[in-house]
Amino acid sequence: MTASRILLPKKTLSPYVSKELRDVTKEPLLFRTDKGALAYGYDATVLADICEAILSARSNDALSKQQKHIAEKAEILVRAFARVGIVALVDEATGFQTDRGHDALRLLLERYIADGLQKWIHTFPDSFFAELDRLYDNAPTSARSRPQYYSRFINKYVYDPIEHGYVKAELDKLNITDEGKRRARFHQWLTSEGRTILTRQIGKVEGMMEMCSDIEQFKEMVKRRKAVTVAPYLFDEMKKIIE
Structure with missing residues (x-):
């Protein structure tokens, strides 16, 4: 060929x-x-x-x-x-x-x-959203048809646990315009090291999802587990570039 x-x-x-x-x-x-x-x-x-x-x-x-x-x-x-x-x-x-x-x-x-x-890297795998669909008992969704509460799930269980929400707060500062709109997806601001750490966090959450039969069981499992923190500095000097 x-x-x-x-x-x-x-x-x-x-x-x-x-x-x-x-x-x-x-x-x-x-x-x-x-x-x-x-x-x-x-x-x-x-x-x-x-x-x-x-x-x-x-x-x-x-x-x-x-x-x-x-x-x-x-x-x-x-x-x-x-x-x-x-x-x-x-x-x-x-x-x-x-x-x-x-x-x-x-x-x-x-x-x-x-x-x-970098912006083309497929950070959240399709299998992650397939598990979300299953836990919420939804029909298979696509990138353009996923409910808003999937975003809240990702913020709460993927981003927030990283350094107890510090990284998420900093990403919010970088990513939200004066009009309150988002410039890009959070993971597009990350350095390669930060992306690696985020990928590991996604894997941990997906592993827990696979062990649960529905979203309520997942939430109970999270409550029983101690939050695991990972490297604190995931993003680069984008703030300097913006300013």
Whole structure:
């Protein structure tokens, strides 16, 4: 299967894929990995070309609603490529590339991509909400049809127990505008370390949910258990950026 067909259905992307890109994706390069195994890959520029094709398809409204998230991620990659490219050009012009570590540009690209993709990380798994549906005896819900009390459940049993509500209070300060509206989901403010801690907390709560037959039994179990606190500082310096 070619790289273009992996990313988008052929019919959708085909009008925006050049003959050169189509040809090169049909003939992957054979190379040897660090461990000595043979593998197939593509020239690094192929990824940029595929991203451009996806963005062209989006510009012409050729993507379905379900495919638009792919274009958003392609845009993140293109912006990251541009930033790293500028750094590389300046380094070459000034001679600084001789002092830069051999993998410094790769690490820089990883950082730019990680910053851009953080909001796409699926922090609360579908299984978590499936357990909520079961405990409340609700039909299966989706992201757009979940009741408001699910949010209150998450605040009370996931966020509030972390450092006895300190982190939740700080996130509220960061996240709520002067008009009282939320800027983003709480977990989008977290650093990678904070996200890891939050994921563990979610896992603990989900484990308790799985042991209960309904929401009342879950609440009773929580009362019997001593609150477990975890690392106090989950978020970065977003407050400085906002101010």
